[in-house]
Amino acid sequence: xxxxxxxxxxxxxxxxxxxxxxxxxxxxxxxxxxxxxxxxxxxxxxxxxxxxxxxxxxxxxxxxxxxxxxxxxxxxxxxxxxxxxxxxxxxxxxxxxxxxxxxxxxxxxxxxxxxxxxxxxxxxxxxxxxxxxxxxxxxxxxxxxxxxxxxxxxxxxxxxxxxxxxxxxxxxxxxxxxxxxxxxxxxxxxxxxxxxxxxxxxxxxxxxxxxxxxxxxxxxxxxxxxxxxxxx
Amino acid sequence: xxxxxxxxxxxxxxxxxxxxxxxxxxxxxxxxxxxxxxxxxxxxxxxxxxxxxxxxxxxxxxxxxxxxxxxxxxxxxxxxxxxxxxxxxxxxxxxxxxxxxxxxxxxxxxxxxxxxxxxxxxxxxxxxxxxxxxxxxxxxxxxxxxxxxxxxxxxxxxxxxxxxxxxxxxxxxxxxxxxxxxxxxxxxxxxxxxxxxxxxxxxxxxxxxxxxxxxxxxxxxx
Numbered sequence: 001x002x003x004x005x006x007x008x009x010x011x012x013x014x015x016x017x018x019x020x021x022x023x024x025x026x027x028x029x030x031x032x033x034x035x036x037x038x039x040x041x042x043x044x045x046x047x048x049x050x051x052x053x054x055x056x057x058x059x060x061x062x063x064x065x066x067x068x069x070x071x072x073x074x075x076x077x078x079x080x081x082x083x084x085x086x087x088x089x090x091x092x093x094x095x096x097x098x099x100x101x102x103x104x105x106x107x108x109x110x111x112x113x114x115x116x117x118x119x120x121x122x123x124x125x126x127x128x129x130x131x132x133x134x135x136x137x138x139x140x141x142x143x144x145x146x147x148x149x150x151x152x153x154x155x156x157x158x159x160x161x162x163x164x165x166x167x168x169x170x171x172x173x174x175x176x177x178x179x180x181x182x183x184x185x186x187x188x189x190x191x192x193x194x195x196x197x198x199x200x201x202x203x204x205x206x207x208x209x210x211x212x213x214x215x216x217x218x219x220x221x222x223x224x225x226x227x228x229x230x231x232x
Numbered sequence: 233x234x235x236x237x238x239x240x241x242x243x244x245x246x247x248x249x250x251x252x253x254x255x256x257x258x259x260x261x262x263x264x265x266x267x268x269x270x271x272x273x274x275x276x277x278x279x280x281x282x283x284x285x286x287x288x289x290x291x292x293x294x295x296x297x298x299x300x301x302x303x304x305x306x307x308x309x310x311x312x313x314x315x316x317x318x319x320x321x322x323x324x325x326x327x328x329x330x331x332x333x334x335x336x337x338x339x340x341x342x343x344x345x346x347x348x349x350x351x352x353x354x355x356x357x358x359x360x361x362x363x364x365x366x367x368x369x370x371x372x373x374x375x376x377x378x379x380x381x382x383x384x385x386x387x388x389x390x391x392x393x394x395x396x397x398x399x400x401x402x403x404x405x406x407x408x409x410x411x412x413x414x415x416x417x418x419x420x421x422x423x424x425x426x427x428x429x430x431x432x433x434x435x436x437x438x439x440x441x442x443x444x445x446x447x448x449x450x451x452x453x454x
Contacts, residue, residue, distance in 0.1 A: 133320045136283050137333035137384075138310040147332075151323060 007205020014206050021182075022191075026210055029187040032100050033168045036107035040115045040163050045156060047112075048119025049145060053131065063120065069113020074106075078176030081106040085177060098179040103187065106173035111163035118162050122155025123148060157226040161219055168215050188214075234297050236261040236387065236420050237282065242291035244274075244281060244444075251277050252288070252444045261387075264414060264421040265449075266431035269441035275424040276317070278441070279390045282422065284308045310337055313386035313419075317393045319377035321365035326357065326376050329365050333384045351379040354413060371402035378410070382417055389419040395430060407433045 014022045051063055083089050085097040085105070096102045126148060134144040149156065171189040178185030180194055188211040195204035235258040244252035252274045259265065267275045280286045281293070284305050293300040300308060313333065321329050327348055334344045352358040355375045360368065368376065374394060381389060394410075395403040411433055414421055425431055431438050432452055439449040 127318075127320050129316055129318060129320045130322075132280075132285060133314075133316060134336070135285055136309060136312070136314040136316075137336050137380075138306060139336045140306055143336055147322065 003201050004205060006202045008209060010202045011206035011209035015210065022207065022210065024183065025186050025188055025191050025207070026214065028100060028185075029168070029189075029211070030214065032103045032174075032187060033107060033164065036104050036111055036167050037115075037160065037164045039104070039108045040111035041160060043108075044112045044115025044159070044163070045119045045149070047116045048121075048159070049123050049148065051116070051120045052123030053148075066113050066116045066120065069110075070117055072110060072113060073172070074110055074170035074174075075172030075176065077106050077109045078173035081109060081173065081177050097177065098181060098185060100178070100185055102177040103174045103185060106177045107167040107170065110170060110173060111167045114166050115159045115163040118159030119152075119156055122152040122159060125155060126151055154226055157222050161222045164218055164222075165215070168211070168218075235259055235294075236296065238294040238297075240292045240294070242281070242288045242293065244277065244286065245289045250444055252281065254278075254291070254444075254446055257446055257449075259388075259420060259422070261420055262418055263437060264423070264435040265437040265439060266423040266425055266435040267439050267441050267446075268425060268428065268431060273441040274444040275441050276392050277444075279314065279392050279422065279424060282388065283312050283314045283390055285314075310384075311386060312388040312390060313381035313384045314390040315377050315381045315392060315394050317396050319370075319373040321368070321373060321376060323364070323366060325361070326363050326365055326368070327352070327361045329376055330379045330383055333380060337384070347383050347385075348379075351383045354382075355379045355409065371398055371406065374398060374402075374406060378406075382413065382419075385417070386419050389414075389417070389421045391421065391423045393424055393426065395425070395427070403430070410434055 047066075051059060051066065081102065082097070084091045085094065085102050086092055087097065096105070130148065130151065131144055134147055139147065169189065171193050174180075174185075174187050175190050175193065178187070178190065180186050180190040186194075188207055192204050192207050192211065195201075195207065237259040239254050239257040241256070242252060242254040243250055267278065269275055277286065281288060284300070295303065295308070295311075322332065330351060331344045331348045334347065339347075348361075349358075352361055355378060357372065357375050357379065360372060360376070365373070365376065378394065381391075395406060398406070407430060414434060421435070423431060423435055428438075436452055436454075437449055438452055440447050
């Protein structure tokens, strides 16, 4: 118990004194996971919409692949992204290995299937005649998509929360493709892992409290957007 | 007199089955026509075709003598309004639902407000304006759905079983209102129904469909 209180005290201390190293790690975590979730939304939501609203050969296979991604172990993603980004790999010429960009790629690979699968479910729950109605009112393809997104907003916000939760909490992929380099690729989860391995439980708890706090702020904002009062 | 719409040798084949086969049909402007017939006769499919939501396999649909294929489909849809069997409403306020088509058609806000207020009043649902569409009864939802179509002042109004699954009193109230509203609106109207009394109350011409064909049309006594 003493260890937990010590960790919380240290977390407050780090937050109040704005510890430079922890601030840098926190900012990098936000940047990397923020960019990854943005990419995942841009790719996953239209992909989910296409899978939900269009019929084409191979659709069922793509849905099963997307759902497989829900259980994709981050360390497996880290391994495959490493293979691709490694100097001798197919994308080695990009020179991205052990950079924040590599972590963004790995986290996007983790989050895209999550956002896609949840978006697919959100769009499929809509009344199938809604599209017909929008078309009959004269809506073009983009206008129809816009209104479908609005109607599916509760499920889509859940998709974003699930995607963000998956990447802000993962450690395996960030460790493998980022390398946990101090001042360059160290993010909150890899920092916690490292502090634990060094036996610095107080520091590890402190960073974990910051991580939890950040995650809560994001999820609370999304929950507010999702649950805010609608007209009765 | 050039008819508003003319269907010539129309067929529609879906999954290898001919679901519509109409040799010749004309619809004059500002008339009201009902289609009756058994389930699967092609009544609702005909409405979807006229709304520009389905394309005929063969044949031509002419609007004021001009082939629909030479018109922009989005523009054609903006001349029509359809009320579906089920009142599909957005999870928004009643006002927002009614002005949806006007927003899609990029009408200015003052015009939207004026028209929505007018149709809220004409369909006796002004009191519901700010209520969520989720909280409506079946009859109220049907009125909102009708207002959403009528507010567009369409040239062609397509009503697909608009009283479906409503109780008798609600249906009678709605028919009484529509008996006044439809002639006032000036829209050429097609009603699909299973109930002769609904047709008799609202239209001038009653057509019967069977197996995708229009088998008869006759004028109803005034």
